[in-house]
Amino acid sequence: MASVHPTSTPSIAVRPRRRALAPLEPVRAQSRWLLGIGFFILFFAAWAFFTLGGYVSPTFLASPVTMVQEAILLFTEFNFMFDIGMTIWRVLAGFILASLIAVPLGIAMGAHKGVEAFLEPFVSFCRYLPASAFIPLLILWAGIGELQKVLVIFIGSVFQIVLMVAVCVGAARRDLVEAAYTLGANPAGIVKRVLIPGAAPEIAEILRLVLGWAWTYVIVAELIGSSSGIGHMITDSQALLNTGQIIFGIIVIGLIGLVSDFAFKALNRRLFAWSSL
Known part of the structure; x- marks a missing residue:
């Protein structure tokens, strides 16, 4: 008598439902933009509530309306665009100088353990x-001119870039290096054709991060002995207790930094489209 086996049903993999607040769950680009803008809206709403509602004295914190009025005054009567241009120039000069020196040093430290030691x-x-x-x-060394301000940004950036680039280059995959040696590459070729191309996307990301730090150093550089720049404007406004201009100067720095960050990201994606960064 033939035995009858029950029909087996194929197992179907069931994908778990996506949860909005699940750990590491990705967010759509449109939702990310909406969430980011939503936080700024809530922030300005809370600011307006406490200042326009009279809960905080205007001496200590200007309202958004007052800040906008002071911003218009800065652009129309105090040539604030010149101050913005001077600050951007100082940041770029100090950051580019630091990058030109720090990136080759970092690559040398990451590639050669003797240089690192x-x-x-x-x-x-x-x-x-x-x-x-x-x-x-x-x-004392450079006076109170532009060189002194550029050097402050340079000192604040160069050592960070050197170490971060060295760590990045030193973390290269050993199997790729051994494969290159097997194919006949010499030490200089290893650095040029394996280590640098492999670390290039991460080096670009390091430069993007350190550029954000450079924006914090420029205000320190402009607080002393400066006759122009956003930091100089903030110092003058502090002496007059003009919190509207102080807040606007801070916001302008944040906006310029945000634009430069997005520009850096777009450039990195274009240069290293094959990378996941």
């Missing part, structure tokens, strides 16, 4: 020194 203690020591502490010395 020689330079890392000094670079690590300098990385913890605040850039503002150098201002008295820089004034």
Whole structure:
């Protein structure tokens, strides 16, 4: 008598439902924009509520309306566009100078352990020194002109870039290096054709992050001995207790930094389209 086996049903993999607040769950680009803009709306609404409602004295915190009025005054009567241009120039000059020196040094440290052993203690020591502490010395060495301000940004950026690039290059995959040696590459070719191309997307991301730090150093550089720039305007406004202009100067720095960050991201995606960054 033939035995009858029950019909087996194929197992179907069931994808779990996506949950909006699940850990590491991706967010659509449109939702990301809406959420980001929504936070700014809530922030300005709370600011307006406490200032326009009389809960905070205008001496300590200007209202959004007052800030807009002061912003118009800055552009129409105090040539604030010139101050913005000077600040952007100082940031770019100090950051580009730091990048031109720090990136090759970082690549050398990451690629050659002897160079790393020689330079890392000094670079690590300098990385913890605040850039503002150098201002008295820089004034003695370079005066109170543009060079002093550029050097503050340079000192604040260069040591960070060196170490971060060194770590990035030093983390290269050993199997790729060994494969290149097997194919006949020499040490210089390893650096040029394996280490640098492999680390290039991450180096670009490091530069994007450090550019954001450079914007914090420029205000410190402009607080002393400066006759132009956003930091100079903030200092003058503080002496007059004009919180509207102070807040607007801070917001302008944030907006310029945000635009430069998005521009850096777009450039990185264009240059390294094959990377996941």
